[in-house]
Amino acid sequence: MTFAIVDIETTGSHAHAGAITEIAILIHDGQQVLETFQTLVNPERPIPHFITGLTGIDNQMVADAPTLRELAPKLHALLAPHTFVAHNVNFDYTFLKVALEREGFSWQAQRLCTVRLARKAFPGLRSYSLGRLCEQLGIPIAARHRAFGDAEATAVLFGRIFQQAPELILGTGKKKKQYAFLPPNFSPERFEALPEETGIYYFLNAKGDILYIGKALNIKKRFQQHFASAQKDPGKLALAADLHDVAVELTGSELLAYLLELQGIKKHWPPFNAALKRPVQQWGLYRYQDHLGYSRFSVAKAKKGFEALLLFDSHSEAWSFWKKAVQDFGLCPKLSGVQKTPAACYDRQAGSCAGACEGAEPVAIYEEKVFALLQRIQSLKGQLLLQLPGRKAREQAFIRVENGCFTGYAFLNPEEVQIQAPEELSSYLQAVPAYPESGYIMRSFLPKLPPKAFFHVSIG
Structure with a gap:
């Protein structure tokens, strides 16, 4: 079994946006280095100043170096037969894989990460970065942040690991593939x-x-x-x-x-989470009565001076909520603005609408349905206490919603705490800020909840 121990220097940290400026490959059999290859690479783009400050590689040094296009056949031939080894292996592997595929070379290799291997072979060290690791193990690095210097040090480290715990390296069967996706510092x-x-x-x-x-x-x-x-x-x-x-x-x-x-x-505000931004334009659900006394509804852009029954962050959210509400409460699709037809709605023609759109359903009966819907909408503006399954058996989760926003929660065991009335729950609730974005979450989930989930509803 042989290994290609690799280190590269690049113009940046992203494989699809950056380019390789230097590469070193040491072919290793677990005991010694069998073959070496190193070269500067012309990235065909300027090298950022901060990268030059880190590696010492500048534009002049790579001006006459071969391009990746010229090197691709040799690199593919050199890497293909071997297990790929690097410190933080996914970085080097991904850069090379993307670069070779750009030049028409398909390549996939078994990978070993010396960060992960070192953590198992030498547990308890202060740091597993290449520089600190070599310092702690007494491994010299001739030229830090240059490809050959780092690759050479990685090869010595790899040899030490092989000597200390060969089973970590030789066990490259099904179990190792099973965990190939894991980040280098996660066991x-x-x-x-x-x-x-x-x-x-x-x-x-x-x-x-x-x-x-x-x-x-x-x-x-x-x-x-x-x-x-x-x-x-x-x-x-x-x-x-x-x-x-x-x-x-x-x-x-x-x-x-x-x-x-x-x-x-x-x-x-974690750095890898996309920022949560509220849309500038909101959409509203509006109600009015026609000359016969039937309630009619429409979804339209929110405007000052016009009070909406509910506000939504997007047109699609408004329509998704409203279409389901019309279906759940048995309202006429035409009077609700869901269908636009010159005569009766399509549901009436299919026999699933009671016929308010053609006056067949009495106003009083239709308005009872509307009243039930308005009560549900009003509940979103008042206070809701929801009772949901807890984290374990015999535990319940309580969620407080005020004016449509999430404002508190608690986990309680009914065998230990008996809640008979809503006000008894207040002292157990952990209060949280009422972010408007939670309104979108509540509107998405409330129609899906069973009636037993509504522990208490206080109309606003």
């Missing part, structure tokens, strides 16, 4: 310990700073989905390189996971 043991339950998760760097907050019905499965395609996504690749640990918070329900994810993002 298979840590992955296996992740819960397969509903909740939110926090990706943490080496200092414990939050990099990303997400939600999932199955946290362990979602973690794997995050990084299974990381090599095709520069953002995920950067996240994988920084990730050292995951903190989880079980919620028991998907709704509470959505709500607490929003709270976490708003509080911490």
Whole structure:
């Protein structure tokens, strides 16, 4: 079994946007180096000043160097037969894979990461960055941040690991492939310990700073989905390189996971979460009565001076909510503005509408349905207390919603705490800021909830 120990220098951190400026490859058999290859590479673009400051490689040095296009056949031939080894392997591997594929060379290799291997072979060290790791193990680096110097040091490190724990390297069968997606600083043991339950998760760097907050019905499965395609996504690749640990918070329900994810993002603003922005233009649901006394509805852009029954963040959200409400409460699609027809609505023709659109359904009976709908809408403006499954057996989650926004929650065991009236719940609720974005989440979930989920409704 042979290994290609590789280090590259680049113009940036993203494989699809950057280019290689230097590459070194050392072919190794686990005991010694068999062959070496190194070259500067003309990236065919300017090298940023900060990269030159880090590596010492400037535009003049690479001006007469071969391009990746010229090197691709040799690189492919050199790399193809061997297991690919690097420190933070996904970075080097992804850059080379993208570069070779641009030149028409399809390539996929078994990979080994010396960060992950070193953590297992030499546990308890202060740092596993290449420089610090070599310093702690007494491995000299001739030229730090130059491809051959770093590759040579990585080869010595690889030899030490092979000598210390050869089973880590030689066990390249099904089990190793099973965990190939894992970030370099995240162990298979840590992955296996992740819960397969509903909740939110926090990706943490080496200092414990939050990099990303997400939600999932199955946290362990979602973690794997995050990084299974990381090599095709520069953002995920950067996240994988920084990730050292995951903190989880079980919620028991998907709704509470959505709500607490929003709270976490708003509080911490993690660098890898997209910013939550409210649209400038909102849409409103409006009601008026026609000359026969039937209520009619329309969805339109919100305007000052016109009071809407409900406001929505987008046209699609408004229509999605309204179409379902019309169906749930048995309203006429034509009078509700869902269908535009010259005569009776299509549902009347199909026999599923009671005929308010042609005066067949009495106004009083139709308006009873409208009143029931308006009560549901008013409940969104008042206070709701929802009762949902908790994080474990015999536990219940309570969610407080005020004026459509999430404002508090609690987890209670009914065997330990008996709640008979809504006011008794107040002292147990953990208050949270009422972010307007939570209104969108509530409007999406409320129509899906069973009647037993509504512990208390106070009309606003």
